[in-house]
Amino acid sequence: MARTGIATVCLSGTLEDRLNAAAAAGFDTVEIFEADLIASPRSPEQIRDHIAGLGLTISLYQPFRDAEGAPPQRFAATRRRLRAKLELMDRLGAGTLLICSSVAPDTIADDDLAADQLRQLAELAAGHGIRIAYEALAWGRHVSTWEHSWDLVRRADHPALGLCLDSFHVLSRTDRFAGIADLPGDRIFFVQLADAPRLDMDVLQWSRHHRLFPLQGGLDLAGFTRTVLASGYAGPLSLEVFNDVFRQADPHRTAVDARRSLIALQDAVDTPGEAALGNAVSTGIAFAELGVGDDTDTGPQLETLLTALGFTHTGQHRSKPVQLWEQNTARILLNSGVHESAIHAFALESTDPEAAARRAAHLLAAPLPRRRRQSEADLTAIAAPDGTEIFFCRTAPPSLPAAETRTTPLGDSAPTAATRTTPLGQHGWLDDFLPTGETPAPTTGVTAIDHLSLAQPFDRYDEAALFYRTVLGLIGDEASEFAAPFGLIRTLAIRDPERRVRITLSVPVLRRGDWAPAVRHPQHLTLATDDLPRTASALRSAGVPLLAIPGNYYDDLDARLTLDPPLRTRIRDLGAMYDEDAHGHYLQLFTPVIGGRIFLEIVQRVGGYRGYGFVNDPVRMAAHREQRLHAHSPR
Amino acid sequence: MARTGIATVCLSGTLEDRLNAAAAAGFDTVEIFEADLIASPRSPEQIRDHIAGLGLTISLYQPFRDAEGAPPQRFAATRRRLRAKLELMDRLGAGTLLICSSVAPDTIADDDLAADQLRQLAELAAGHGIRIAYEALAWGRHVSTWEHSWDLVRRADHPALGLCLDSFHVLSRTDRFAGIADLPGDRIFFVQLADAPRLDMDVLQWSRHHRLFPLQGGLDLAGFTRTVLASGYAGPLSLEVFNDVFRQADPHRTAVDARRSLIALQDAVDTPGEAALGNAVSTGIAFAELGVGDDTDTGPQLETLLTALGFTHTGQHRSKPVQLWEQNTARILLNSGVHESAIHAFALESTDPEAAARRAAHLLAAPLPRRRRQSEADLTAIAAPDGTEIFFCRTAPPSLPAAETRTTPLGDSAPTAATRTTPLGQHGWLDDFLPTGETPAPTTGVTAIDHLSLAQPFDRYDEAALFYRTVLGLIGDEASEFAAPFGLIRTLAIRDPERRVRITLSVPVLRRGDWAPAVRHPQHLTLATDDLPRTASALRSAGVPLLAIPGNYYDDLDARLTLDPPLRTRIRDLGAMYDEDAHGHYLQLFTPVIGGRIFLEIVQRVGGYRGYGFVNDPVRMAAHREQRLHAHSPR
Structure with a gap:
């Protein structure tokens, strides 16, 4: 595996903050971005020692601008400037200098001149034992393609002059990069x-503000990297990402995100078309755990709601204040030991939980300490970028001879109580719950957890998208941007190929300020029902309020769509929201916000609808705002 | 003056939030953006009544999309959709509907068909007494220019069909809009x-995220508006601004900003090339007032610093805990009655303070209550967008027969003490200060306040730029964007034509989050000296520390520039920063941050340098970070 590098400009903070973060995340080497060095109070020697002390090397000093194609008088100043920088690099112990193609307006379009000047500069560098890596900026005045930069390097023909290839500069201009594989790999001095x-x-x-780490954007990073490596290039793969968010986010978090992207990239390069460690497949959401929080109202509200929805409190955790509620394959835990009411955790049903945990560790997911008793199930847990705990499990039926107390249906194909004994050595997490013996309520139609919706911290949205795709082996689905009452919102769905695990992530386009009275980091749990009218009727009978959808919404729906009259009437009568796609349609009900940031959604997918109803989010958010304005308690 | 309107989509919040804000800011009329109505729990009738109750009218309902050029089957659905919207508009009491040009992929490029369909739709609308204003979207599938939209309206030839002209859609595509003046004004139904x-x-x-209010951007809004009015158009001038920041900022503030832009635009249209109420010219900064804050260290630190800088505490306010410090024409007030150490206020020296105050009121600047005693000077004060208090004054010499106690020089051309009596009726603000009788210190070279630097609240940056230009009658100068240690920063200088009043505004490109340990809303006061070495030496003698500039900065300066050796040595010895432009050069010294967010800068402009040293800001910010890391107190 190639050495991994990162340019200091990718990270936020002082030079020390950045170097320390890069080392802590496990990078092998760094590029020193000149502005970061200039702003440091440490001398080049002190910086060199600090970097060595961190176990890092310096693989590149950059950038040196407006070198080639200079008019004679300016070229004299350029030589003088280069000498000063070479002396600095001697002090710093940096062996390679990046020269990027000239952008100066007076640059002369003369390849012979440019090559000759590059040769002269390489000769100067060689005197210091330093190599020059020449890079074509995508917006270079005359040199803006990798082919042109290679042509100049070839013409200059100096052993201290080679190429620097930057995936952004190449891929932002062209898809034709296959020829890179044919370059002599030892003439490629650096890859960014x-x-x-x-x-x-x-x-x-685009380059200055919107770059992302590999696999976070839309460029063919795997193809580019594979091509570069095919040339025989054996240097580091180094990140150079200018991004407005990363520039002001905690550098330790960003550095981990950055290195995760390189690991995932390497996996994608090694095994094209396959998820790394693909033997761990997520086959469903085993449970979602709601933190009840410190507000004394929230627990009773959630219990009332779950009861009305047809859930039964089937189990009580052996050692923790956690209730298990079940209906068909939907399992919800209520944890009153958690201080905030939030989706505190969820568990992924996995074909191989241990392999899933290994993949997560390989991709630098933060492991969570195991706080179990000897007798309890040993579930691996990791922290998502927003702090949500994620467990990997394979749900075994309870091993207790509990036929008489555990009669809650566990889905259509649930084993009968008699078969629910765990084979030797398969201690399941359900065994951690003592049966309450409560009589199961008749199902209201709720069949499963349809998806989880998790607002992300502003600084961590791109990290989260990559985390969910790589660490959990999922794929990106529908993305959307819409105008909510208090600003634009981006949202992205992540799912497994079979649509058994679905998670939507969202973030405001701009970090919210003091004014916007929106729900901060809202989360919701969406339950699937196979009979929305029945579920709604059960809620109504129990006196549980649903979110009121404005009449204007239905008028607009009628104007936009030509729905069958019975469906049209049903939607309005249910107080549901509606969406449709090429496959089918979607009916949605929402509860009010409970305990500050969570609510439940109940949906019915008819005829194979594949979306998430993003189109309805603005009206739903306005309705939640209205509810919060007019009722402090949802009951 | 034309009626002023605003589209609800310009503002943040629920529909009520937006309408209330528009009314409070004094708009005459609103455009109802459909999505805002759909999300409202109020019925159209309730919305109509609410708007009427606020004293507003509805001038437009919008948008109706993908109308013209539709294949026959889709056009039938379009007619049905239009009928539903016309019924809604009846309930709402809205008389004009915006149809924007089709973007649907199946739109047919047939002007006869499009005109005929528009005529049919206009006929439908006419049946409801409703007019249709047809607008060319800049990205319309076939109709994307104002000429094309006018051609279709002309061909359709229906009295209920006219044109909607939107400055963005026109100016984003072309500078050729003079022909609009020749259109029949009564066929222009609406102007956005x-x-x-x-x-x-x-x-x-560009349109969805980056629109701004008139005069906040780079388009020729005054020329466009003048041209539209020349056609005879007599309807409202209505704002339709999609802006990521405004969408999530306090709508009451945004609405005032919006209406200010229309007032300033109208002034620019009425008197092209001249500042409105231009007889009030700002001729300097009369004083800057520093709040001392609640930290007991800050006052003594500031007094020590001012003393070391050569200032003398010449006066004490008659009724408030405010000290007057003077050196040549630089006057600084220290106000220990203010809870935060910040640039609490400043005063503009004006040729006509009353006219300046009238201009400010005309442009909706928030007046501040006058808290003076009978005997004290009556200064008009307004609040800047960040809360800074701004006074307008004409500094009269003190009227007290205080020749023996007030001998502080007031600049080269300062009147002698004997002439410092105020003519009858010209009670000056300096009279509010009782002379302390302190012996003036010898000047250290400090001559004046060079400029003020005020970080702006994230949501208010574009508002602030417009406020300083219009309310204070200043002009925009140099703008910059640079990478500070904790993220990108935008900065903009504002000045009077003669460069006597200079203010720089700055804002992070993204709102800062939890991590970035930068100074929150830093402010600084820059003093001009005519002898930087002398000023620096005075500070050194007094043991006052200056901000330490890294050696790497000087090495880079030497590499980049070919400075005269004596200057090069002087810069390094002084610990100064350096910049140069076509006119001259600039030497800068900085104090540490005092009291949380303020510091002083001392500069010497040599040979007419016109800039602000923005290029040095990243290194200066890193140095301030270093100082704060290693010393809790600047002494």
Whole structure:
């Protein structure tokens, strides 16, 4: 595996903050971005020692601008400037200098001149034992393609002059990079990697503000990397990402995200088309755990709601204040030991929980301490970027001879009580719950957890998307951006190929400020029902309020769509929201916000609808705002 | 003056939040953006009554999309959709509907068909007494120019069909809009105004995220508006601004900003090339007032610093805990009655303070209550967007027969003490200060206040830029964007034409989050000296520390620039920072941060340098970070 590097400009803070973060995340080497060094109070020697003390090397000093194609007088100043920087690099112990192609307006379009000047500069560098890696900026004045930069390097023909290839500069301009594989690998002195979303804008602004770590954007980083490695390049793969968010986010978190992207990239390069460690497949959401929080109202509210929804409190944890509620395959834990009411944790049903845990560790997911008793199930847990705890499990039926007390149906194909004994050595997490003996309520139609919706911390959205895809082996699905009452919101769905695990992530386009009275980091749990009218009727009978959807919404629905009259009437009568796609349609009900940031959604997918109803989110959010304005308690 | 309107989509919050804010800011009329109505729990009739109760009218309902050029089957659905919306508009009491040009992929490029369909829709609308204003979206599938939209309206030839002109859609595509003046004004049914910075990007994304209020961007809003009015158009001038920041900022503040932009635009249209009420010219900064704050260290630190800088505590306010410090024409007030150490206030020296105050009121600047005693000077004060208090004054010499106690020089051309009597009726603000009789210190070279630097609240940056330009009658100067240690920063200088009043505004590109340990809303006061070495030496003698600039900065300066050796040595010896432009050069010294967010800068402009040293800000910020890390107290 290639050595992993990161440019200091990817991270936030002082130079020390950045170096320390890079080392802590396990990078092998760093690029020193000149502005970060200039702003440091440490001398080059002190910086060199600090970096060595961290176990890092310096693989590149950068950038040196406007070198080649200079008019004679300016070139004299350029030589003088280079000498000063070479002396600095001697002090720093940096062996390779990046020269990026000139952007100065007076640059001369003369390849012979440019090559000759590059040769002269390489000769100067060679005197210091330093190599020059020449890079074509995508917006270079005359040199803006990798082919052109290679042509100049070839013409200059100096052993201290080679190529620097940056995935952004190449891929932002062209998909034709296969020829890189044919370059002599030892003439490629450095490789920088950056991804980016595909944006139609000025390439310089695109590069300066919107770069992302590999696999976070829309460029073909795996193909590019594979091609570069095919040339025989044996240097580090180093990240150079200019990103407005990363520039102001905790550098320790960003550095881990960055290194995760390189590990995932390497996996994608090694095994194209396959998820790394793909033998751990997530086959469902085993449970969602709601923190009840410190507000004394929230617990009773949640219990009333679950009861009305047809859930039964089937189990009580052996050692923790955690209740198990079940209906068909939907399992919800209520944890009153958690201080905030939130989706505190969820568990992924996995074909191989141990392999899933290994993949998570390989991808630098933060493990959570195991706080179990000897007799309890040993579930591996990791922390998602927003702190949500994620467990990997394979739900075995309870091993207790509890036929008489555990009669809650566990789905259509649930084993009968008699078969619910665990084979030797398969101690299941359900065994951690003592049966309450409560009489199961008749199902209201709720069959399963449809998906989880988790608002992400502003600084961690791109990290979260990569985390859920790589660490959990899921794939990106529908993305959306919409205008909520208090600002624009981005949202992205992540799912397994079979649509058994679905999670939506959301984030405001701008970090919310003092004014916006929106729910901070809202989360919701969406339950699937196969009979929405029945579920709604059960809630109504129990006197549980649902979120009131405005009449204007239905008028607009009628204007936009030509629905069958019975369906049209049913939607309005249910107080449901509606969406449709090429496959089918979607009916949605919502509870009010409970305990500050969580609510439940109940949905019915008819005819194979595949979406998440994002189109309805603005109206739903306005309705939640209305509910919070007019009722402090949802009951 | 035209009626002023605003689209609900410009503002943040629920529909009520938006309507209330528009009314409070004094708008005459609103455009109802459909999504805002759909999300409202109020019925159309309730909304109509609420709007009427606020004293507003509804001038437009919008948008109706994908109308013209539709294949026959879709057009039938479009007619049905239009009928539903016309019924809604009847209930709402809205008389004009915006139809924007089709973007649907199946739109047919047939002007005869499109005109005929528009005529049919206009006929439907006419049956409800409703008019249709047809607008060319800049990204319309076939109709994307104002000329094309006018051609269709002309062909359709229906009295209920006219044109909607939107400055963004026109100016984002062309500078050729003079022909609009020749259109029949009564065929222009509506005019929407939006400015935007000039960006090289996809026009749809540019429009959705980056629109600004008039005069906040780079488009020719005054020329466009003048041209539209020349046609005879007599309807409202209505704002339609999609902006990521405004969408999540306090709508009451945004609405005032919005209406200010329309007032300033109207002034610019009425008197092209001249500042409105231009007889009030700002000729300098009369004083800057520093709040001392509640930290007991800050007052003594500031007094020590001012003393070391050569200032003398010349006066004590008659009724408030405010000290007057003077040196040449630089006057600093220390106000220990203010809870936060900050640039609490400043005063603009004005040729006509009353006219300046009238201009401020005309432009909706928030007046501050006058808290003076009978005998004290009557200064008008307004609040800047960040809360800074701004006074308008004409500094009269003190009227006291205080020749023996007030001998502080007031600049080269300061009147002698004998002439410092105020003419009858010209009670000056200096009279509010009782002379302390302190012996003036010898000047250290400090001559004046060079400029003020005020970080702005994230949500208020564009408002602030417009406020300083229009309310204070200043002009925009140099703008910059740079990478500070904790993220990108935007900065903009504002000044009077003669460079006597200079203020720089700054804001992070993204709102800072929990991590970034930067100074929150830093402010600084920059003093001009005509002899930086002398000022520095005075500070050194007094044992006052200056901000330590890293050696790497000087090494880079030497590499980049070919400075005269004596200057090069002087810069390093002084610990100064350096910048140069076509006119001259600039030397800068900084104090540490005092009291949480303020510091002083001392500069010497040599040979007419015109800038602000923005290029040095990243290193200066890193140095301030270093100082704060290693010393809790600057002494």
